[in-house]
Amino acid sequence: MPDLLIELFSEEIPARMQTRASEDLKKLVTDGLVEAGLTYAGAHALSTPRRLTLAIDGLLAQSPDTREERKGPKVGAPDKAIEGFLRGAGVTRDQLEERETPKGPVYFATIENKGRPATEIIAEVLEKTIRNFPWPKSMRWGSGALKWVRPLHSILCILTDEAGTEVVPLDVDGIAAGDSTEGHRFMAPGRFSVTSFEDYEAKLKAAKVVLNPQDRAAHIWEDAKNAAFAQGMEIVEDQGLLREVAGLVEWPVVLMGDIAEDFITLPPEVLQTSMREHQKFFSVKNPKTDRIEKFITVANRETADNGATILAGNQKVLFARLADAKFFWENDIREAEAGGQKWIDSLTNVTFHNKLGTQAARIDRIAALARAIAPTIGADADLSERAARWAKADLSSEMVYEFPELQGLMGKYYAAPAGHPVEVANAATEHYSPLGPSDDVPSAPTSIAVALADKLDTLTGFWAIDEKPTGSKDPFALRRAALGVIRLVLENGLRVNLDKLFDAQLLRHGIALEDDSAQRTALMADLDGEIASHGVFGAAFRTILDHFDGDLTKHLEEVKAALPDTSDNLLAFFHDRLKVYLRDQGIRHDVIDACLAMPGNDDLALLVNRATALSAFLKTDDGENLLQGFKRANNILAQAEEKDGVEYSYGADVKFAEDDAEKALFAALDTAEAAINPAMEGEDFAAAMTAMASLRAPIDAFFEAVQINTENEIIRRNRLNLLSRIRQICLSVADLNKVEG
Amino acid sequence: MGQSDTRPQSFQEIILRLQNYWAEKGCAVLQPYDMEVGAGTFHPATTLRSLGSKPWAAAYVQPSRRPTDGRYGENPNRLQHYYQYQVLIKPSPPNLQELYLGSLEAIGIDMELHDIRFVEDDWESPTLGAWGLGWEVWCDGMEVSQFTYFQQVGGHDCKPVSGELTYGLERLAMYVLGVDHVMDMPFNAPDAMIPLSYGDVFKQTEEEYARWNFDVANTDVLLKQFEEAEDECQKILDLEHVDPKTGKRIVMAHPAYDQCIKASHLFNLLDARGVISVTERQAYIGRVRALAKLCADAFVQTGAGGFVAEEA
Known part of the structure; x- marks a missing residue:
């Protein structure tokens, strides 16, 4: 069985697209071949900056013959129907066969397709693949209409078996397939022919091209590690950069150079970012000083001077780049030492979002909220406000303008020169966290206050202007922000009532939308004063609104009307995120629903404590049986209540108890209640549920021994009221109606 | 060599x-x-x-x-x-x-x-x-x-x-x-x-x-010149393709494009003077782009742009 080799040779393919493109080539070609009946044993995709390669082995030499039988119209059917059938089946009338069926004689056609040679099928499939290739961006060149990522120069397409090698005849807009390719652009110019994949790979290697990107990456990593090790240093690992660099070279040559003494004092993150972003250099760290002291660059060729010229050139470019970085650093430090007010002031000219105002207005709101949150989480209010006001100042710094990914980190470096304490410095970096589900959550109170305020301001803001995430669209990363809040609260065990915070911040957004700036300032001061004296738990927003009774501006009217709904909707969004978060921790959605139905569900820590206790309880034998007991009691009670048209909640009296099991249940309920009530007061859900578990046996025994619906109406009612007591006790812990099973 | x-x-x-x-x-x-x-x-x-x-x-x-x-x-x-x-x-x-x-x-x-x-x-x-x-x-x-x-x-x-x-x-x-x-x-x-x-x-x-670029250039004058260039560019292109004096078909793509270039440079000067806010920036760029498009539309109506007059 023959092997197929395809190479599409072009001008330099962007590094970030190569892997995906070679996989796409593999998928499109193999799918096309299989669909046409050509199966194969194995296929692998490879790439270099100038080529996509696909090697398929054990391909069928031709597609198998196929035979299909098709049932047609009845014999004697109108000519039109018969002709239609003939057209569809592609046969003539004399090829039809008459066969007896239970419904009388019917025409049958047999359609036979001869197998086609592999070359024919490959040519079709490959041409279609080239013309419809899913490049993220493609282009035309010269006078042609063909599109490729960059100009496509040649197509190698050969089929090899024991008999020899055959070029698959194919021509795409004047590019005819052949059996030749090129090696390294500079080290081995000129074309050469190949006869098989092994021959191709070996000849490429001789022509200074390493075909497999993984081999190139491994080679780079190995050489880089050794070069660093030889000098007692280590490379800062960067898999993304390694992949990219492996896509920039066909013949990797690792060179290590020095970072000039002047720059070694720059923060390591600045060195690393500048070198990676601009020059695609790896950073080399001295473990003794913990500083980045050297760099590694990967050239695409060997030279007679062993890379000396190349290294000198790279070093020179790096010098200029780092001179820039140092210039930014020194200017920024100078600005920070002056207090950094210029940075903060300039944020009044930067739009955060066209409906949500400037960065400066946003910082004001975040600072106010951080201040309000602080006392509830054990943070200092003044310090939290100060940290919030500093946290985004670095957005105006020259370094962050140049390297946006250093935001927060520069704020941390610049905090001390600006005279801020270490809490403020740390909050500058940490308030962005957690960014993802595995990112660390800050634990310093000041950082938490700013992080919560930042995220809640973003969420309430986009809720206020109705820009919520839909489906897969979440351009402002609001799901991530909500998950961030959840993790900040839970992992720090914070007790925060989100609902009140939503209200207060929605009102701030409403005020910020005011056109009249004097009124805006007055309202904001009112609100902050209200919160300062009553806390966010006060009816702050209503008080403010009442100042303007009947005289509210458009925006505040809207806020007043929409505020409870918006807050509820946002809380529901949090609950959805929480469900996802807890499901990953093994807590069932119905268990969470049972807890969400309880009061105080905007206190996430309380909610989770309850859910965790309930989840654990339901996994025990007692829990499972108690749930059954509760459901049984509840069903009987519900039926009786519906039938009698009353609610049985008057309290059962032990004096009407007839049976021992009934009396025992009374006693057990008294004992349980005495334990459950204080446990619930103290939010000790586990203790409450343990007490509840003690009810399992008496309830089971009760149902075993006692018939609820007796003829004595007094006793029946008393028993129903007893069931009601069971229901009440169980529901005081969670809404067990919502638990499945 | x-x-x-x-x-x-x-x-x-x-x-x-x-x-x-x-x-x-x-x-x-x-x-x-x-x-x-x-x-x-x-x-x-x-x-x-x-x-x-x-x-x-x-x-x-x-x-x-x-x-x-x-x-x-x-x-x-x-x-x-x-x-x-x-x-x-x-x-x-x-x-x-x-x-x-x-x-x-x-x-x-x-x-x-x-x-x-x-x-x-x-x-x-x-x-x-x-x-x-x-x-x-x-x-x-x-x-x-x-x-x-x-x-x-x-x-x-x-x-x-x-x-x-x-x-x-x-x-x-x-x-x-x-x-x-x-x-x-x-x-x-x-x-x-x-x-x-x-x-x-x-x-x-x-x-x-x-x-001059950073501190002196008169921004009022620059703004006025920007508007004038914009105006002139559009006026030139709004004219009839046939020159009333010579009777020739003359589409003035190049003179119009000069005004587009002018507007673009004036924008750069205004930018250096720091009088263009972030939001205004996009609007100015859009105005220059609109001129560039008009000039491109006009150029393809000229001989150099590949236009061939139909035989009468």
């Missing part, structure tokens, strides 16, 4: 070698456009000639101005006035990469010792309504040129596609000549009758323009 065996001695020698090289490869060697532009792309020999079906091959030096990059001549590589070398060939020839590499050899870059790389860099000019795909070309980690296959200009698809090469001459020359500060670079030969450095020629003008 023999010339490439020797290293060039001066800034001007590098320019002369590029001129000779591209002349030899068949390009028309044009002269700089006589207006202030931000980049060589603005020369009508690129912007307008990349439109329409007629073949074209031109190379030229273009003095370029970027007012915000002025540093009073003190920064080793930042200038508010600098030179670009520009090559535009339509349709792009299949060996354009090889032709380009030949030009590097012509200015004394030894391919056996240096590491040349084509690194993805897609080009987009929001003011010209233009985009293309290509690379920045690295020599030993330094960007020495921009290499672009034009796909769209002024909102029109480029058919055929032009290949555009842009060399930042100062940076490239500093590298080839081994100079660390642009002002120290020999402008003419160091053994010339009167040797002149880049600083002798441009240090003073960098200072003068930096002061």
